[in-house]
Amino acid sequence: MKANRSNILVIEDEYAIRRILEHALKKAGFEVVAVENGRLGVEKMREGAFDMLLLDLMLPQMDGFEVLRVMGEEGISIPKILIITNLSEDEVMGRLTGKVVSGVFIKADYDLMEIVDFIIEQLGGKKRSGKRLGHNAR
Numbered sequence: 001m002k003a004n005r006s007n008i009l010v011i012e013d014e015y016a017i018r019r020i021l022e023h024a025l026k027k028a029g030f031e032v033v034a035v036e037n038g039r040l041g042v043e044k045m046r047e048g049a050f051d052m053l054l055l056d057l058m059l060p061q062m063d064g065f066e067v068l069r070v071m072g073e074e075g076i077s078i079p080k081i082l083i084i085t086n087l088s089e090d091e092v093m094g095r096l097t098g099k100v101v102s103g104v105f106i107k108a109d110y111d112l113m114e115i116v117d118f119i120i121e122q123l124g125g126k127k128r129s130g131k132r133l134g135h136n137a138r
Helices: 017-025 038-047 062-074 091-093 112-123
Strands: 009-010 031-035 052-056 082-087 103-106
Touching: 009 017, 009 038, 017 031, 017 112, 031 038, 038 062, 052 062, 052 112, 062 082, 062 091, 082 112, 091 103, 103 112
Parallel strands: 009 031, 009 052, 052 082, 082 103
Antiparallel strands: none
């Protein structure tokens, strides 16, 4: 990973969403590592430092809540954590009590490019041209 770019870890099991986020974030100038389950995500966190974690909560092998628990137990620190999920906001907020996250995005409520724009604002990447790479239905 290059020191002059922000490094983002994407943990998302839905292939299309993972690939769209990975492509859009790389195009914005970020270094991106994208994996499909929580177990692999924790392994990547143990291997290197990241500036942001984009974490789905409903994952195979280790869900996002378990990923956050392991991070706390092992002292793994990532400055910005964004949650993306299909769960309801009430359910997410109830289960995230005591966890510090930078944002929670309910997938059905946001276009993927809105999430990318939020990340660019948070980390200072290259602004998008407005071209759509993909989106979620509202």
